[in-house]
Amino acid sequence: MNANIEHVIQGHHQVIVIGQTGMGKSTLINTWLSHDQERTYNNPVIAIPMEHYPTGDPNFRNRVSTENDPNNQMSSQTNKCSIYTMKNIQVIDTPGFADSNGSDKDKVNLKLIEKVIMDRGYITAVVLLLDGTRNRMTPQDQYVINSVRGLFPDKLLENLVIVFTRCRSRLSLRYPLKDFCQNVAVPQKTLCLDNVVLGTNPNMWKGNLDLERQLKKEWKAAMFSMAQLSGIFDALAPVSNNVFKEYSEIRQRGMAKIDSIMTDIKNLSQLKRQLTAIIVDEEAARLTVDEYNKKITETSVAKIRWINDDSKGHSTV
Numbered sequence: 001m002n003a004n005i006e007h008v009i010q011g012h013h014q015v016i017v018i019g020q021t022g023m024g025k026s027t028l029i030n031t032w033l034s035h036d037q038e039r040t041y042n043n044p045v046i047a048i049p050m051e052h053y054p055t056g057d058p059n060f061r062n063r064v065s066t067e068n069d070p071n072n073q074m075s076s077q078t079n080k081c082s083i084y085t086m087k088n089i090q091v092i093d094t095p096g097f098a099d100s101n102g103s104d105k106d107k108v109n110l111k112l113i114e115k116v117i118m119d120r121g122y123i124t125a126v127v128l129l130l131d132g133t134r135n136r137m138t139p140q141d142q143y144v145i146n147s148v149r150g151l152f153p154d155k156l157l158e159n160l161v162i163v164f165t166r167c168r169s170r171l172s173l174r175y176p177l178k179d180f181c182q183n184v185a186v187p188q189k190t191l192c193l194d195n196v197v198l199g200t201n202p203n204m205w206k207g208n209l210d211l212e213r214q215l216k217k218e219w220k221a222a223m224f225s226m227a228q229l230s231g232i233f234d235a236l237a238p239v240s241n242n243v244f245k246e247y248s249e250i251r252q253r254g255m256a257k258i259d260s261i262m263t264d265i266k267n268l269s270q271l272k273r274q275l276t277a278i279i280v281d282e283e284a285a286r287l288t289v290d291e292y293n294k295k296i297t298e299t300s301v302a303k304i305r306w307i308n309d310d311s312k313g314h315s316t317v
Helices: 023-034 058-064 103-120 139-153 176-182 211-230 239-286 289-298
Strands: 013-019 082-083 089-093 125-131 160-165 189-193 305-311 315-316
Touching: 013 023, 013 139, 023 089, 023 125, 023 160, 023 189, 023 211, 089 305, 103 239, 103 289, 125 139, 189 211
Parallel strands: 013 089, 013 125, 125 160, 160 189
Antiparallel strands: 082 089, 305 315
């Protein structure tokens, strides 16, 4: 444990969940909370309303107001940072990136995330969600990754955990993890999660013994993944918000320097145009009336004359 970090509670971790809109953050958090409270497949925790579970759990009623329409997967279901407390983990849910509200909304969300980090005192890890069924890094993935890299210092990216959604195990994982490691960072841990229970309408399986038997197995697999996820953080050293402050100040100075350079370039370009105009004016001013008339006379002008030739049936230039 880093002795320079203030207010760190031994064994209590603060984890940020990041991901593109529609990547399954709501499913992850509901599944994680269900594991923490030892819920069964037919009585999951629904802290964040979802398509097939539109009613939030009463114990999390104060969180429900931060969620948008659960049926709209193009828009982030979370419009501010929300914190969910487990036995030894606090999960910080963040708004989704690259949704239908545009990049301006993402900039606002980045400010929200930065503020909650500063307020928390320290962060143990970042959990990044990626679609495990994709066989390449999409432009949306790259956009989210660039946002993460711009927000978090390298020290925290050393505590990166990736959860691949929509795939139950590595056997169905298609995402190019090797490319990610080479271009972004090497994660501390990777997990797969596909909670079929929360993604299925309960009316389809309730009362069907065969389907319920299958769902019990799926639920057990999801709970095992959550147990693995919860067990990762004890081995990670928390990162102080002082590191974030220093990184933020460096980033702001860098952006200010870039703005200054761009302004200088713009001013130089404007100065060049002004000097060019002055040179042209000076050259024109040095010409006498006779020289000017001669210059005009000697300037070649292309002329086009059409010749009608009826014998050839066409006109010639």
